[in-house]
Amino acid sequence: MAERSRRQVKKTQDMQRILYLEKERSRMRMIRKILKTPSVNRTEEEIKILGEAPDLVNQIQSSIKKLKCLKERIKEVVDEPDILSKKCSELAKALRESSFTVVYTGAGISTSAHIPDYRGPDGVWTLLQKGKQIILKDLSLAEPTFTHMTIKQLHDEGLISHVVSQNCDGLHLRSGLPRKALSELHGNMFIEVCPKCKPLKQYVRLFDVTERTGLHRHATGRFCKKCKTELKDTIVHFGEKGTLQWPMNWKGAAKAALKADVILCLGTSLKVLRRYPGLWRTNEPLEKRPKLFIVNLQWTPKDSQATLKIHGKCDEVMKLVTSYLKIEVQKYEKENDPIFKIATTLLPHEISTTTRLHLTKITIDNVGTTNYKGKHLKNVKAELKNELESCSNSEEVLKDLHSKCNLQPHIELTDITSTNSLMELHVEQIDSRTYSLKSENLQDTDRNNTSLSGWYGKGCAKWKKQRKKTNLSCKRVKTGKDQTDSDV
Numbered sequence: 001m002a003e004r005s006r007r008q009v010k011k012t013q014d015m016q017r018i019l020y021l022e023k024e025r026s027r028m029r030m031i032r033k034i035l036k037t038p039s040v041n042r043t044e045e046e047i048k049i050l051g052e053a054p055d056l057v058n059q060i061q062s063s064i065k066k067l068k069c070l071k072e073r074i075k076e077v078v079d080e081p082d083i084l085s086k087k088c089s090e091l092a093k094a095l096r097e098s099s100f101t102v103v104y105t106g107a108g109i110s111t112s113a114h115i116p117d118y119r120g121p122d123g124v125w126t127l128l129q130k131g132k133q134i135i136l137k138d139l140s141l142a143e144p145t146f147t148h149m150t151i152k153q154l155h156d157e158g159l160i161s162h163v164v165s166q167n168c169d170g171l172h173l174r175s176g177l178p179r180k181a182l183s184e185l186h187g188n189m190f191i192e193v194c195p196k197c198k199p200l201k202q203y204v205r206l207f208d209v210t211e212r213t214g215l216h217r218h219a220t221g222r223f224c225k226k227c228k229t230e231l232k233d234t235i236v237h238f239g240e241k242g243t244l245q246w247p248m249n250w251k252g253a254a255k256a257a258l259k260a261d262v263i264l265c266l267g268t269s270l271k272v273l274r275r276y277p278g279l280w281r282t283n284e285p286l287e288k289r290p291k292l293f294i295v296n297l298q299w300t301p302k303d304s305q306a307t308l309k310i311h312g313k314c315d316e317v318m319k320l321v322t323s324y325l326k327i328e329v330q331k332y333e334k335e336n337d338p339i340f341k342i343a344t345t346l347l348p349h350e351i352s353t354t355t356r357l358h359l360t361k362i363t364i365d366n367v368g369t370t371n372y373k374g375k376h377l378k379n380v381k382a383e384l385k386n387e388l389e390s391c392s393n394s395e396e397v398l399k400d401l402h403s404k405c406n407l408q409p410h411i412e413l414t415d416i417t418s419t420n421s422l423m424e425l426h427v428e429q430i431d432s433r434t435y436s437l438k439s440e441n442l443q444d445t446d447r448n449n450t451s452l453s454g455w456y457g458k459g460c461a462k463w464k465k466q467r468k469k470t471n472l473s474c475k476r477v478k479t480g481k482d483q484t485d486s487d488v
Helices: 002-037 043-053 054-073 083-095 122-128 147-156 170-174 250-259 312-325 346-355 377-390 397-405 409-417 460-487
Strands: 102-105 162-165 182-185 191-194 201-204 219-225 230-233 261-268 292-297 309-311 370-372
Touching: 002 043, 043 054, 083 261, 083 292, 083 309, 083 312, 102 147, 102 250, 147 170, 147 312, 162 250, 170 182, 182 250, 219 346, 261 312
Parallel strands: 102 162, 102 261, 162 182, 261 292, 292 309
Antiparallel strands: 191 201, 191 230, 219 230
C-alpha cells in the first residue's frame, strides 16, 4: 500500500506540473496574441491581462525582438555595384600595403563549386530544418573555384602569407597552395593518417576517405604500410577537438596570426572561428590588433570590429580585387592538379575498402579534344546513356557501368544524375556525400529519414537530438491534457 501511495503521489505531482506548464503556455499564447494587436485596438480586459503579468510581457517582447534580429542576420545582402567596386578597391589597397596577410576561409568560397554551405538559404542545416530533401553526390566532383585560384596566385605574388581554412573539401590543396602555408583546422576529406607513426604519416588519396567514418568514429578500414595500424580520417566533427599536427597545422596558424597586420575573412560566418582566441589576439588592445576585412553575404559576429565589411559573393569580389591589383589569375587545370603527384595509390587488396569515385586525369590529344581510351568523350557518354536506359534499375548495374567505362566522374556523373533512371534508384546507397540540388520532381522526405554520413554530417546528430527532445516534450504535454479531459 505504501509503495502504491508513493506512486500515486508522484503521479499527482507530475499531473500538476503538466497542468501548470499547459496553463503557462496558454497564458503566453494569449499574451502574444494581445501584443500582436495595436495598443489602440486593445480592450480593457486585454490591458488588464497584460498588467497582471509584466515579467511575462517583457520576456515575450524580448524574445520577439531576438527572433526579428535573427531573421535579419540570416538574410543575404549584396552591396550595390558602385559601393562594391569602391570597397574592393580599398581591400586591394590594404593587400598591397600589408606586410603579412592571413586569410580565413569558410564554406562560402566553395558554393560556386556546387558544395553547399551550412547556414545559408540553401545550406545543409537550413534545408534540414525546413524538412527539405538533400540529394547525395560525391564531393570529389568539385573543383577549385576562382577564389581558391586567386588565393593561390596572391600567395605566389607575396600578397598573402598564410591561409586558415574551416573547409574539409581539400580544394585549397588542389589549387596548388603550399601545404606549409595552409592550416585546414577541420581536416581534409582526401587525407588519412596513421596515429601511431612518428612523425605523423599522411596518406593523400584520390577519393573521399570518410565513407565509413563519423562522429567519434574515424577508422577508415585501411592500414598503415609501415606499422600496420588502422588509418584514421582527419575530419574534426562538432563536439571534437583536432589533435593532429597535420593537416590542421595549428602551430602555423597561431604563428601567422601573431605576425598578421591584415586578416581577410572570406565566405565564413565566423561563428566557429571566433571561438578560437589564438586567431584573433584578443589579449591585445583593439588598436594593436590586425585590420579585419570580411567578405560575406550574411551578418557575422565580428562585423562591429571589422575595418571593412563587403557584402558580396567571394568570386565576384576577388575578380574585382585582382583587377585593381592588375594580377592575372591562372585557371584551374585538372591535368595539373597537384593531388595526383602527392597521392598514394591503393594496393590491390585495398580496392574493396571504398566505393567512392576516384579523381582521374583528363588526357588531351593533339587536336585539343578530350579523349578516353581512343574514343571521343561524346561517344563514350552516348554509349553509357544508351546502356543505362536499356538496363534494369539497380545499384549493381550502375557500379558495373562505372567500373566498365572508368569514365572521368566529374564529367559523367552530372549527366547521369539528370536522367530519370537514376532518380528511381536509391541515391543514398550510391553515395553518401551530401550535395544540395533543387529538383521539383522529387518529393520532400521525412526529416527523421535524413542520413548524412561522413564529414558533411557535422552537427546533424546534434540537430536530430534536439528535435527528438522537442517532440517528446510535446507528446508529454498532449498526453497530460488528454488525461485531464478524461478525468473531468
